[in-house]
Amino acid sequence: MVQVRLQEEWIQVEAGTTIDACLRKQGREMDFFAAVCDGELLDLRTPLQEGQKVTLIPADSDIARLMQEKTLCFVIIVALRQLYPQLQVRIEHSLDNGIYCEFDHGTLDAPALEHLLMHMRKMIKERKEIHRRYLPKEAAAVHFEQLGMPAKAQNIRHRRSKHCAVDTLEGIDDYFYGHLCVHTGYLPEVYAVQMKNGCWFGFHPDPRPQDKLFAVCDAYERWGKKLSITNVPQLNLKAETEGIDELILMSEAKIERELVELSDQIVSQHPFRRFVLISGPSSAGKTTFSHRLKTHLRVLGHQPHTIAMDDFFFNRSEYPLLEDGTPDFESLDAVDLELLQETIRGLLAGKEMPLPHYNFHTGCREWRGDTLRIDPHDLLIMEGIHGLNPKVIEGFARDEVFRVYVNALTHLNLDPHTRIPTRDYRLIRRMVRDHQFRGYSAQQTLKGWKHVREGEDRYIYPYQEEADFIFNTSMVYEMLILKKTAVELLEAIAPDEETYVEAQRLLSLLQYFDSADSAHIPSHSILAEFVGNSVFF
Structure with missing residues (x-):
């Protein structure tokens, strides 16, 4: 017998007992998806050893969510191989808490999709085991080359580890860059819907098509195909053969081209729409984007004036609180909407209005005597995370406001079966920027990322x-630049830190990218907001 601590309880089990066997005995098999011991993420088939202190990963955690998504992808791949072997699936991007896929060499009509869905549900109901074995890195790479998966083979050769996990479901091998569920029964009810040129799969019925967001994602995926850069190995090869400078020039030219398109749209609706709202999530590049948009509008003969929604926050002592008692910095209730709307209306009416300034060091709103007056034909631009919330412009007519949504929507996948979450791109951007300009450690950034x-x-x-225009600030080359700093920051996180597992997950992602020098990034680039040398800061 060996003694181990499972969660907070010390128990005795027979030597060699696996974590999942222990959970089955306790009647808690489906409550947990994985485990952590000494900072290492373990799957539930790991045998318990004397003195181990094991923390279990619950079903409602982010880790469990990612494991479910990867397992769902594997089920889709296997079911297609069994029913429609002529089709090759490509996992394109996330959509409404599910995944959107397209197929090479054919499509699925409604009856075929229903047949596939029924087969997938049967696999889930039967709790098909997902086996895992480990091969030497080169042997695994050769294996996937022989299976016709060259991108996986190239990624495997980029791995730091000397060995590689190969997962098998129903006799079919694949590689998913991390842990899967130990069997298909960990998936809830799965749904499938025909959508655009492919299909949506997820764990809830009736997904929203999100046509505007889909169109932007689809456009970038088509652009990536034209460049022959749809996955990380192709990006590495392009940087090696054509050079990082060519990738920088292409990406920056695409951003510039879309700024021209956007500014033309805004001006075409002037003077009826004089108020431009810019919104987007953290580290989407909103600030640099707004500066560059102003430049383009000035080229077209307009004088844009900018105010920041952040300056209209209440004092920090007045913020609503989260469950853990910390201020909710993301809440709309932290914004003085009455003062904000009064200021906007006054400015659009040609009045001289006093402007507040929010001091993030003190957490207080200050009045420094700053004022702004804009001419009746000038444009007013406001940037803030809540810019698309209807409450912000309550009382305004729809055609008074031009709304822009900004996000970094990467089209890159690791390989045709494995997408890279957009949030990971923004998290790595934010981590590098927090270090460069705020002196934060990666540990601090990761701890705050959940909120x-x-x-x-x-x-x-x-x-x-709700946006009139969705602007994608993702640049195909950026992870090659961010990698060096991000890896240094993540490797500084110790195994006993609470964010160590997440740091290791991000390091695992970054290992597949080559590194490149940031010397030739233009000073007006959105990426310069994160790595430094920006002309706007």
């Missing part, structure tokens, strides 16, 4: 489709 994300889910994402 940031929860705020985005409540106050930003529900209003994405």
Whole structure:
């Protein structure tokens, strides 16, 4: 017998007992998806050893959510292979808490999709085991080359570890860059819907199409295909053969082209729409974007004036509180909407209005005597995370306001079966910027990220489709630049820190990217907001 601490309770089990066997005995098998011991994330098949202190990962955690998504992808791949082997699935991007897929060499009509869905549900009901074995890195790479998965093979050769996990479901092998559920029964009821040129899969019925967001994601995916850069190995190859400078020039030219398109749209609706609202989640690049948009509007003969929604926050002592007692910085209730609307209306009416300034060091709103008056034909721009919330412009006519949603929506996948979450891109951006300009450690950024994300889910994402224009600030080359600093920051997090597991997950993602020098990033680039040398700061 060996003694281990499972959660907060010391128990005795027979030597070699796995974590899932122990949970089954306790009747808690489906309550937990994985475990952590000494900072390492373990799957539930891991045998328990004397003296281990094991913390269990609950079903409602972010780790469990990612495991479910990867497992769902595996079930889709296997079910397609069994029913429609001529189709090759590509996991394109997330959409309404599910995943959007397209297919090479054919499509699925409604009856075929229903047949596939029934087969997937049967696999889930039967709790099919997902086996895992470990191969030497080169052997695993050769194996996936032979299976016709060259992108996986190239990524495996980028791994730091000498070995690689190969997962098997129903005799079919794949590689998913992290842990999967130990069997398909960990998935809830799955749904599938025909959508656009492919299908949506998820754990709730009736997904919202989100046409505007989809169109932007689809446009960037098509652009990536034209460049032959749809996944990380292709990006690494392009940087090696054509050079990072060519990637920088192409990405920056695309941003510039879309700024021209946006500024033309805004001006075409002037003077009826003089108020431009810019919104988006953390580290989307809103600040640099707003400066560059102003420049383009000035080129077209207009004089834009900018105010920041952040300056209309109440004093920090007046913020609503989160469950843990900390101020809710993301809440709309932290904003003095009455003062904000009064100021906007006064400015649009040509009045000289006093402007507040929010001091983030003291957490207090200050009045420094700053005022602003704009001419009747000038444009007013306001930037803030709540810009698309209808309450912000309550009382304004729809055609008075031009609303812009800004986000970093990467089209890059690790390989055709594995997407890179957009939030990971923004988190890495924020981590580098927090270090460069605020002196924060990666530990501090990661600890605060949970509240940031929860705020985005409540106050930003529900209003994405309200935008008149969605602007994508993602640049194909950026992770090659951010990698060096991000890796140094993440490697400084010790195994006993609460964010260590998340740090290791991000390090695992970054290992597949090559590194590049930031010397030639233009000073007006959105990326310069995060790595430094920005002309706007």
